[in-house]
Amino acid sequence: MKVIGLTGGIATGKSTAEKILQDLGCFVIDADKVVHSLYENSEVLKEVKTHFPEAFEEDKLDKKKLASIIFNDPEKRKILESIIHPKVNQEIDKWLKEVKEKNPNAVAIVSVPLMIETGSYKKYDEIILIYAPKEIQIERLLKKGFAQEEALSRINAQMDIEEKKKYATYIIENTGSIEDLKRKLEDLYKKLVKDC
Known part of the structure; x- marks a missing residue:
């Protein structure tokens, strides 16, 4: 079994990625839930x-x-x-x-927002980071109804997304459409299953 950590920053699309990976056949657990x-x-x-x-x-x-x-x-x-x-x-x-x-041949995904901050990323075979630059994170939070100041304080309460890249085995850039994200995750899923 392959155990993979999934993380991201606020408004990078981690929940959407979880759902796509689950639909592809991964077992997924979300620490927030x-x-x-x-x-x-x-x-x-x-x-x-x-x-x-x-x-x-x-x-x-x-x-x-x-x-x-x-x-x-x-x-x-x-x-x-x-x-x-x-x-x-x-x-x-x-x-x-x-x-x-x-x-026994499952691809198990453990989704934890603060896995790098808490050090729990060390428990996993590989780490997937769902990435979007800060400007896009802010833009998405504003669309969700957050005030600019609130959006910034939420983003700044987490480790900088650029810093998180250093810990990732795979960086999935989520700056386009959901279809685009889906394609990237499908390619990654094929690789993960092959390596199992």
Whole structure:
């Protein structure tokens, strides 16, 4: 089985790439979706509430409030990450084990936005980076309704996309149409399957 890390920057098209790779036949797990499912777990919520009581409305977690707390306080972000990251890694490892049992020749894609920042990229055989230059990231965020300042602060909160290129085995430039992205990923998929 080949285990590949998939990453990108905000508004580079990582989610679209995930869907295309899944349609081509890859097994895909998205760390963001794992995080969302963890927030449904009462044990996890209890732990989060201990450290972030101000992010709760009675017993309900206000994810926007939590995001704004950790977005503005690196120390608090570290606390949340120390609760969530080990659980996400456990879920990913469990999933990889299941995929391997089902299909030993699978191409398994683990999609993690901050894989380079956290160092978890080292766990994967190869890394795919979905790339778009900063101007295009800004343009796409503005189209989604973000204000210029907000768009920039979100982009700047992540490692510079140019810096991420150094860690990638494959750089898929996503500056054109979805069809264009699809063609590039189809070519890459053929190569990955051949190498399995």
